[in-house]
Amino acid sequence: MKDLKIAVVGLGAVGKEMLSTLEKSNLPISEIVPLVRRNEGRIIQFRGKGYKAKKISEGVFKGIDIALFSAGAEASRTLAPIAAKEGAVVIDNSSAFRMDPDVPLVVPEVNPQAAQKHQGIIANPNCSTIQMVVALKPLHDLFRIKRIIVSTYQAVSGTGLAAIEELNEQTKAFAEDKEMPVNVYPYQIAFNALPHIDDFLDNGYSKEEMKMHNETRKIFEDNTVRVSATTVRVPVVRCHSEAVNIETEKPLPEVAEIKEILAKAPGVKIMDDPENNVYPLAVDCAGKYDVYVGRIRKDFTIENGLNMWVVADNLLKGAALNAVQIAELIAEKNWLKGGKDNALDCAEVRRNIC
Ligand SMILES: NC(=O)c1ccc[n+]([C@@H]2O[C@H](COP(=O)([O-])OP(=O)(O)OC[C@H]3O[C@@H](n4cnc5c(N)ncnc54)[C@H](OP(=O)(O)O)[C@@H]3O)[C@@H](O)[C@H]2O)c1
Incomplete structure (x- = not known):
């Protein structure tokens, strides 16, 4: 699995859990990019390193592999398509895209295969x-x-x-x-x-x-x-x-x-x-x-x-953990942008998740 650059958009109740779940995960993360609306410049500690929280600006998602959004539906509606266009795979916690037929709605223990069809955005279901x-x-x-x-x-x-x-x-x-x-x-x-x-x-x-x-x-x-x-x-x-x-x-x-x-x-x-x-x-x-x-x-x-x-x-299985499990799934299966499709063995995916 390649090293990943991961953006975390929104550092509220879910965003904070997102960071700690990512920290405990086995994902190889080369860099975390915390993106906030207020208090830019504050330092976020992650796996022993400090990362400066940034405001979202044009091009900020370039080079990001996965962007985990927990900033509300309004922010997702405007920013997630930009992030996807700039090359990141968005995993969105809001309700913005859940029922969009082009956006997979994924619970890795239940329908991991759906994630493979993503076109840049994957939705996390309601908690x-x-x-x-x-x-x-x-x-x-x-x-x-x-x-x-x-x-x-x-x-x-x-x-x-x-x-x-x-x-x-x-x-x-x-x-x-x-x-x-x-x-x-x-x-x-x-x-x-x-x-x-x-x-x-x-x-x-x-x-x-x-x-x-x-x-x-x-x-x-x-x-x-x-x-x-x-x-x-x-x-x-x-x-x-x-x-x-x-x-x-x-x-x-x-x-x-x-x-x-x-x-x-x-x-x-x-x-x-x-x-x-x-x-x-x-x-x-x-x-x-x-x-x-x-x-x-x-x-x-x-x-x-x-x-x-x-x-x-x-905050975990209902939000941050499910999103991180989706990140693990697409990283492991190489279903990131530009990643080649692998044949999916659902049973194998489910075993790995638990
Ligand atoms: N809580 C749950 O159990 C749960 C479960 C599943 C899904 N969700 C969904 O996850 C999302 C976040 O929920 P939450 O519970 O974490 O809410 P929250 O505690 O109110 O936090 C929301 C965070 O998003 C930030 N934000 C808003 N607009 C932003 C923008 N344009 N750019 C960057 N950051 C922005 C806010 O920043 P400021 O502090 O500057 O306002 C705040 O830190 C919501 O869509 C919610 O429906 C939540």
Whole structure:
């Protein structure tokens, strides 16, 4: 694998995790180029070397192999095509290009083959979608999922650094019996649950809810799967939790066998012993790379139904880690710009990822 020059655009909640995930990765990185909107000139430490944060200017992406974008959809819409034109492969964390038919939407454990078709931009899916599809893909392959009903309990870090700060400030204000500052969400998030993530659409769903439906279909390459989502913001700093119900076309085996299937799936860890109070918790999964699955039980109200509780770190598997895994995949397979196509062995890719 050749040495890589990697740009990181945006150093917020995800950008910071991007740098630390890259640092821990096995990628051979010759140079990091941190690109910011404010505070240019500050020094970013990476693998024992200091790199000056730069503002984005014409030509800044020339010579960059991979540009990891986490600066919001607006910045991605304007800057990602420029970066791609200047020769970088963009891995974009925003929603800007996810449903663009020319842009692959990739979760390396699920659809690594899609990355090969990139034309300079690869999209990272929405955080709540990523953890759900990692847990469900093995079951979809074997039993064909017809319908998913999912309720999410999403951490405030999914909104970025400002929301983490607001939860901290509101909690402190509550403890001191002071008025809470409310700026990021329409209502206080401390000691509350808001059934409102992203804007509402004409059909009554929020954009976040429709992302789970649309992105799951694109990633599974199966437009027959239906996803009915209710997405909720909760006062948790890190890790999204999801109550997932599926209905399959083929009969499901016993729960013990389902656990065996999921235990072998790349990126999945089973944590399921309710009698001993063992199930995935946001506080335990923070900082971890895997998607944790527990509370696995048959849905006794329908013929082929299953319930489970799925937890993952939204800043890692839901964002930075997934992006770095895509970078590892395209670097290893030589799917960078100008790289020659290699025949893809999906099983091999999945093994390498876990
Ligand atoms: N947080 C998550 O769990 C998560 C998961 C998946 C995807 N995402 C997506 O990732 C992106 C970043 O999210 P975040 O949570 O990291 O937000 P954040 O904490 O608010 O950080 C955003 C960062 O982007 C920078 N930025 C904005 N415009 C820029 C530009 N034109 N050039 C360079 N930097 C720019 C901001 O700089 P300033 O500080 O100067 O404003 C800020 O540092 C969003 O598109 C989000 O939807 C987030």
